[in-house]
Amino acid sequence: MISKLKKKIKKKLTKYLNKSKKAYFRIAYKAFTLLPIHKDAVAFLSDSRSNLTGNFEYIDREIKSRQTDLKISYMLKRTNSAKKTFSEYTTIAWLIATSQHVLLDDFYPLVYPLKIRNNVNLIQVWHAVGAFKTFGFSRMGLPGGPKPTSKNHKNYTWAIVSSKHVAPFYAEGFGIDDRKVLPLGAPRTDMFFDATYKQSVVTRLEEELPFIKGKKVVLFAPTFRGNGQRSAYYNFDWIDFEKLYTKLSAAGYVMLFKIHPFVKNKVQIPEEYADFFYDVSSYREVNDLLLVSDALITDYSSVVFEYSLLRKKTIFFAPDLEEYTASRDFYVDYQKFVPGPIVRDMDSLVTEIERVNEFDSQSLDAFLTYYFDDLDGKASKRFVDALENNFVDYR
Structure with a gap:
């Protein structure tokens, strides 16, 4: 009986602590938006990998291979249920608020309720290539699909895909304008040409x-x-x-x-x-x-x-x-x-x-x-070119 009571209390305390951390995160983000945006700062954020793999690995490698002013930061977690400390919430809030470029590679719940600053690029370099099974807002009304009022994905500045043919699918799935979906290629596929x-x-x-x-x-x-x-x-x-x-x-x-x-x-x-x-x-x-x-x-x-x-x-x-x-x-x-x-x-x-x-x-x-619009192994190059140029060719 006492053991069950302890578990119940622990569960409630954990739930309260998590809510408190997220409330603190939103307040911290709001405060950090009063600071200047750091030009050429690039933040890699993920809740689906604890080290640099996939698209992140190839983008990171391409940036480091250049004589560039881009400055890189990372905050990587294995899953979105992995615990984050107050210090980590502070860092994430600061990175999203003050980095010129914020890169995501998967679903990232913390960012969706936020109003992204005008001169910040929130960029989804989705972990999967192509598209054929429906996802996101394409699944409204289906089991597990989002509610129409959901804010998930909708605040992306840009999303990167492999082909102009799949761009409309991603625009629909993310609930964003077609013009924000750029067929620059999937950086992680560059390895297949090396x-x-x-x-x-x-x-x-x-x-x-x-x-x-x-x-x-x-x-x-x-x-x-x-x-x-x-x-x-x-x-x-x-x-x-x-x-x-x-x-x-x-x-x-x-x-x-x-x-x-x-x-x-x-x-x-x-x-x-x-x-x-x-x-x-x-x-x-x-x-x-x-x-x-x-x-x-x-x-x-x-x-x-x-x-x-x-x-x-x-x-x-x-x-x-x-x-x-x-x-x-x-x-x-x-x-x-x-x-x-x-x-x-x-x-x-x-x-x-x-x-x-x-x-x-x-x-x-x-x-x-x-x-695939381009079968050339240069998707990472195209992406970092756009990053260095602040996506001016696509605005």
């Missing part, structure tokens, strides 16, 4: 993951099911571990699981198949894993955009296509959109894996042309 870097990643991963060396690697990277982070799951009952092992292990394959970080229920690999299936979900950067993969199995995940740049086979395992379409929906016709075979059962999946080198190259080329 042969030396790609080989260094392959060499490093063969040392870190010795079980892939000399094997045909199949990466299984589905998205989550459910309405969002709190309810996310994946139905592993769809996977017949025995069949995949029996059909593919003797042929020199291994299968890596890279499960979406939102998913709470982890893949349980049967012990007798532990020399074929490997869970690499804790490995942060999926793009590195793509480089060592001979085929990708996914469903509705944006990982297909990056993998398509390698011009290898993607298999779309979608046993719940009708249900997913009804609850999540797409910006495009899924069955016409995907640049690879759609399979609904294990037998079909095995067959497509065995035909790893057989895929429709014309369909893949059309996909790349639509979702």
